[in-house]
Amino acid sequence: MIRDPKALDALISGVHDWVRSTAHPAEDLVDERDEVPAEIVADMAERGYFGWSIPEEYGGLGLTTEELVMGAMELSQCAVAFRARVGTNTGIGSEALVADGTDWQKRTYLPLLAKGEMTGSFALTEPEAGSDASALTTSARRDGDDYILDGMKCYITNAPIADLFTVMARTAPDTPGARGVSAFLVERTMPGLTTSAGYKMMGQRGSPVGEVHLDGVRVPARNLIGGEEGQGFRTAMKVLNKQRIHLAALCTGPAIRMLDMAMHHAESRHQSGRAIADFQLVAALLADCRTDIEAARALVLQTARARDQGRDIALEASICKYFASEACGRVADRCVQVFGGAGYVANHSSIERYYRDIRLFRLYEGTSQIHQLNIMKQMRRARA
Known part of the structure; x- marks a missing residue:
């Protein structure tokens, strides 16, 4: 659902230009420092990138799902760290609040997330x-007007730098499975909450991922999302279904960027007096890349529109994430192949960095294998 085509075109055009004028020249610096420079973070905040899907009444842009994925496909055509820096605020880090937060919770936290004054996780x-x-197993025990949280979380994007954590914890220890899980808004400043340093990872330098430790953290009861116990897992599923579409778009952007780099190389690199793009087997690799990208793009847009129409997209969201992440992996592999030896040597091309960065896409927000199982489960449910 596109509300104002002219305004959306202006947003997309602005992002397109920003990626090429600001993000691309800073990619090596981000890799070297393992962080996005503060001045670039401030620039993204000024441009409203932190609040894309946060409602306008709380300072965001209130993008629909279709508008969000279109923006995401543009913003992700650069090193993963840039979109990850804003991605939790405009996606998984704020969506629980948007979906199920109380009026007080929304008024208190969403404006800060939208402005980038708080980083969500x-x-x-x-x-x-x-x-x-x-x-x-992270527990939340009621104690008067508070809850006491104990436990540990791992592999949490932006944990080392986040200010606000949406924490899933078990409020009903005797209730197995999802029914006993609740969601809480936990601020970094609350005593007992600590985070690890960022992990040393295969790729995605500049996008910190780490652990969250909760040792007797006292959280006011008003920070229970929705004000009701036992709704946390349902909230998480709402968040994850939308985020899977969002992530599928964020897989498609890097694929577009890698193909652009491979096309440039194939047209400028010569063998036997000819551009290697003229050789049929190289051309076939590039054609397959474009085909995967167009299929992923069409699938993401179709699913985003279905969500905006209020349809149940649990099946389609899994298909989106599974296909787009696997397609991005195929594109990365082919593009390194087009570069040949230069694709393996960091001195010659950044394609090797993209290759390492995008490998995580097939693991987080549900591994490809989990999505295969979920797709089958949803098909059987529909058939029944």
């Missing part, structure tokens, strides 16, 4: 609760 995964999130 979604703390769900635990060492023994990843793909089966309902198995989490």
Whole structure:
């Protein structure tokens, strides 16, 4: 659903130009420092990138799902760190609030997230609760007007730099599975909350991922999302279904960027007096890349429109994330192949960095194998 085509065109055009004028020249610096420079973060905040999907009444742009994924496909045509820096605020880090937050919670936190004055983080995964999130053991015990949270979360994007954590915790210890899980808004300044340093990872330098430790953290009851116990897992599923479409778009942008780099190389690199793009087997690699990209783009847009229409997209969201992340991996592999030896040597091209960065796409927000199982489960449910 596109509300104002002219305004959206202006937004997309602005993002397109920003990626090429600001993000691309800074990619090596981000890789070297392992952080996005503060002046670039401030620039993104000034441009409203932190609040894309936050409602306008709370200072965001209130983008529909279709508008959001179109913006995401543009913003992600650069190193992953740039979109990850704003991505939790305009996606997984604010969506629980937008979906199920109380009026007080929305008025208190959404304007700060929209302006980039707070960085959000979604703390769900635990060492023994990843793909089966309902198995989490982080506890939340009621104590008067507060809850006491104890536990540990891992593999949390932006954990080392976040100010506000959406924490999934078990409020009903005797209730197994999803029914006993609630969601809480936990501020970094609350005593007992600590985070690890960022992990040393295969790729995605500049996008910190780490652990969240909760040791007797006292959280006011008003920070229970929605004000009702036992609704946390339902909230998480709302968040994850939308985020899977969003992430599928964020897989498609890097694929577009990698193909552009490979096309440039194939047209400028010569062998036997000819551009290597003229050789049929190289041309076939590039054609397959474009085909995967167009299929992913069409699937993402179709699913985003279905969500905007209010349809149940649990099946389609899984298909989106599964296909787009796998397609991005195929594109990365082919593009390195087009570069040949230069694609493996960091001195010659940044394509090797993109290759490492995008490998994570097939793991987070549900591995490809989990999505295959979920797709089958949803098909059987529909058939029944």
